[in-house]
Amino acid sequence: MRICVVGSGYVGLVAGACFADLGHEVILVDNDAQKLADLQSGRVPIHEKFLPELLTRHRGQRLNFSGNLADAVRASSAIFIAVGTPPTNAGEADLSYVESVAREVACAINGYKVVVEKSTVPVYTSNWVRTVMLRNGAEPDSFDVASNPEFLREGTAVTDFLYPDRIVLGADHERCAALLREIYAPLTGGSYYSSPGAVPAPQNAKIPPPAIVTSAKSAELIKHASNAFLAMKISFVNAVASICESVGADVHQVCQGIGSDSRIGPRFLSPGIGYGGSCFPKDLTAFRAVARECGYDFRLLDEVIRINEEQRQRFLRKVRSALWTLRGKRIGVLGLAFKGGTDDIRESPAVLLVQTLVHEGCAVAAFDPAAMDRARDVLSNDVEFVGDPYEAASGADALLILTEWEEFAVLDLPRIRATMKYPIIVDGRNLYHPETMKAHGFTYYSVGRQTAAPDLATPPATEPQNLKVKKA
């Protein structure tokens, strides 16, 4: 199948590379000449497992880059729109990029095409894309508009694409659904998984994944509702964590208890400093705006967002209660990315917290395994960027863990303790067991658990006994 993917951002690039790996001929179109030149010369703009391998394998073969949308449309049977849908000031999704692509596709159309929304868009967008294309001269029979939302997580986007829990195909006509089914047949039929060089399966992969065929509107809603539900799970567990702190319960025990109910499930129940990233915050406000426009006041989402923001304030209160005053204190920070395994700092709760600490007069020394370059752009001269966790801890009044990087869960604790001014750790991601930290001589604050402080009579243990990092 010849496929055009418009937009070489996160979703477009991963989808394009994965479609090529499924055996399709892909043209990835972007109007940013510099981005195209970078991709053509082999640069990989995002930190994503398996993506460099797929790009190397298919670049110039089944995956080509172009700035000419009209030519790419004419050469393709399916056009996936994967351009940005940033939030407006009112929190709605700005669909002007989607609209301009729809206009250009309409002008170039030369035979039946399926135009597929891949970006996260509000319900009704498929109707609007169709209207815009008709207004710009496309014949009603020459195209269908479909919605094929993605459920990729940053860091595991390639395996999420190739080993999905489900593939949602929102198509209002059978000929359009048939074409989409054909595109995903290597996954739903299972042939991809036995092909040589297939990206290895993650644990518990559903092979082959089911395709769920729905109307385009339902598919649009599935995407927004999925992200809102996941964010709700996180805010729910963060609210429960606050109660645990008040009553002296342990949020992990509570989560084990509730997560083993198969109707609830254990995933996305890790408490922390709140969700961030380029998707949840933006999609929740957009979904709330869509609901309001449809006449439904989705106040549950307001509360999910409120709890998420409050979670950062609660964490700051913990830092204050550990240090009393903040001005002039030296704070070591581990983690700047919005979650582990990525260099993305968009809406990162870690960055927001660092900005507040700097504003309060703290001297911050920060380390992140991947996100320092991006963080430098927003934190500029306010923060000292250091080369490893031990440098961040050096001379610190307190060390904060803000991102769930696996390497932060296996620190050499005696070395950390020896280098700090005071052995105080405030862990926003619960990477350690309080008793372990207490045994190593730390005063240890975490989320939804009691603060652990060393018994002054007991000398600190010498060997670290870390807990395994919790998977988000």
Ligand code: UGA
């Ligand atoms: C999210 C969804 O998980 C994807 O399914 C979706 O495709 C994507 O948004 C999107 O719409 O494009 P992503 O933003 O990459 O993916 O990251 P997640 O792994 O979902 O994490 C989001 C945030 O929630 C992070 O800040 C993470 O630290 C936090 N989180 C996650 C928790 O605080 N607790 C958890 O249990 C899980």
